[in-house]
Amino acid sequence: MKVNGTPTRTIWRAEDGAGVEIIDQTKLPHAFVTTRLETLDDAARAIKDMLVRGAPLIGATAAYGMALAMRADSSDEALTAAHDQLYATRPTAVNLRWALADMKRVLSPLSPSQRENAAWLRAAELCDEDVAINEAIGDHGLDLFGEAWEKKGKTGTLNALTHCNAGWLATVDWGTALAPIYKAHDAGLPVHVWVDETRPRSQGASLTAWELNQHGVPHTVIVDNVGGHLMQHGMVDLCIVGTDRTTAAGDVCNKIGTYLKALAAHDNGVPFYVALPSPTIDWSIKDGLKDIPIEERSGEEVSVITGRTESGEVVSVTITPEGSPCGNWGFDVTPARYVTALVTERGVCRATEEGLKSLFPDVAGNAAAE
Numbered sequence: 024m025k026v027n028g029t030p031t032r033t034i035w036r037a038e039d040g041a042g043v044e045i046i047d048q049t050k051l052p053h054a055f056v057t058t059r060l061e062t063l064d065d066a067a068r069a070i071k072d073m074l075v076r077g078a079p080l081i082g083a084t085a086a087y088g089m090a091l092a093m094r095a096d097s098s099d100e101a102l103t104a105a106h107d108q109l110y111a112t113r114p115t116a117v118n119l120r121w122a123l124a125d126m127k128r129v130l131s132p133l134s135p136s137q138r139e140n141a142a143w144l145r146a147a148e149l150c151d152e153d154v155a156i157n158e159a160i161g162d163h164g165l166d167l168f169g170e171a172w173e174k175k176g177k178t179g180t181l182n183a184l185t186h187c188n189a190g191w192l193a194t195v196d197w198g199t200a201l202a203p204i205y206k207a208h209d210a211g212l213p214v215h216v217w218v219d220e221t222r223p224r225s226q227g228a229s230l231t232a233w234e235l236n237q238h239g240v241p242h243t244v245i246v247d248n249v250g251g252h253l254m255q256h257g258m259v260d261l262c263i264v265g266t267d268r269t270t271a272a273g274d275v276c277n278k279i280g281t282y283l284k285a286l287a288a289h290d291n292g293v294p295f296y297v298a299l300p301s302p303t304i305d306w307s308i309k310d311g312l313k314d315i316p317i318e319e320r321s322g323e324e325v326s327v328i329t330g331r332t333e334s335g336e337v338v339s340v341t342i343t344p345e346g347s348p349c350g351n352w353g354f355d356v357t358p359a360r361y362v363t364a365l366v367t368e369r370g371v372c373r374a375t376e377e378g379l380k381s382l383f384p385d386v387a388g389n390a391a392a393e
């Protein structure tokens with residue numbers, strides 16, 4: 024998408040071919056800073072410390088991390104060690120596993136001398152594929168927004184609620200949940216977005232709001248707990264969120280708090296859509312609650328908050344008493360029964376095994392055979 028009018032992706036190979044450039048998302052919204060990854064360790068740290076985050080972007084960064092690793096040492100041992108180091112960075116987004124498996128499939132059969140170049144090429148292909156997938160999600164999601172606008176009688180504004188950041192900052196470009204919002208806005212639909220701030224890291228307040236500002240999309244940042252109230256009072260026409268892992272039966276793992284929004288949407292008859300790129304489908308599992316690992320991060324992400332002072336200085340402050348432990352579960356699972364539909368790059372389907380198989384008969388079958 025554009026940053027100050029300039030088309031920009033979240034990750035790209037450096038012009039000198041020896042490094043990888045990323046947007047440091049820990050600096051947004053108060054500063055737009057890019058940083059250069061030179062080594063496998065740099066890439067692993069960028070994922071673990073969330074300079075880059077979002078399931079598709081985590082996968083893309085891991086792919087480029089493999090290229091940086093092969094640049095340093097392209098032996099069989101180094102290939103396996105790089106895969107394992109990157110795999111261990113964050114447990115929930117299945118794109119990490121998928122991208123690393125893809126890179127290993129491409130690199131393992133090659134001679135060490137061929138691996139670095141092949142890794143750079145494959146990582147770039149995965150990024151381009153992500154962009155195409157997300158734009159297609161935008162196109163299919165636009166149809167749903169059009170239907171919602173018709174249903175509303177084409178009056179007022181079309182109010183969409185989203186949670187966390189599933190925008191272009193969570194991917195290489197376009198985003199997943201925000202792609203239909205950008206497409207609808209650009210098509211002239213009067214879309215307004217309720218942006219859940221999404222504690223504790225505030226990806227909504229700091230990233231989604233920043234993205235929507237850049238694109239000129241009307242929005243309102245809200246605290247995480249107000250969404251149900253807005254739905255009770257008819258102020259939300261639809262919800263659309265991203266996902267970090269969706270099971271073959273349509274259970275959706277996403278940022279903590281998503282499940283509660285889905286419950287409120289179900290109780291108030293508000294459509295609850297999940298933007299789902301196929302690399303985020305885990306075909307090997309059906310029961311999300313039982314089988315999806317939920318990341319637990321440091322309690323400091325809860326007790327410490329960062330912001331900008333009136334003088335423009337960015338500072339961090341502690342908001343909890345000394346000695347109060349803080350729990351920090353990063354994700355939750357929304358059972359498929361609370362999902363109205365899945366918006367994929369191949370179209371919209373029910374959040375069921377049959378629905379996903381109808382769109383991905385080629386993939387579902389293979390995965391089941393593995």
Ligand SMILES: CSC[C@H]1O[C@H](OP(=O)(O)O)[C@H](O)[C@@H]1O
Binds near residue numbers: 077078193198278
């Ligand atoms: C399009 S994936 C976006 C997804 O990833 C976020 O998690 P995190 O910021 O911790 O990487 C969140 O669950 C978003 O919905």
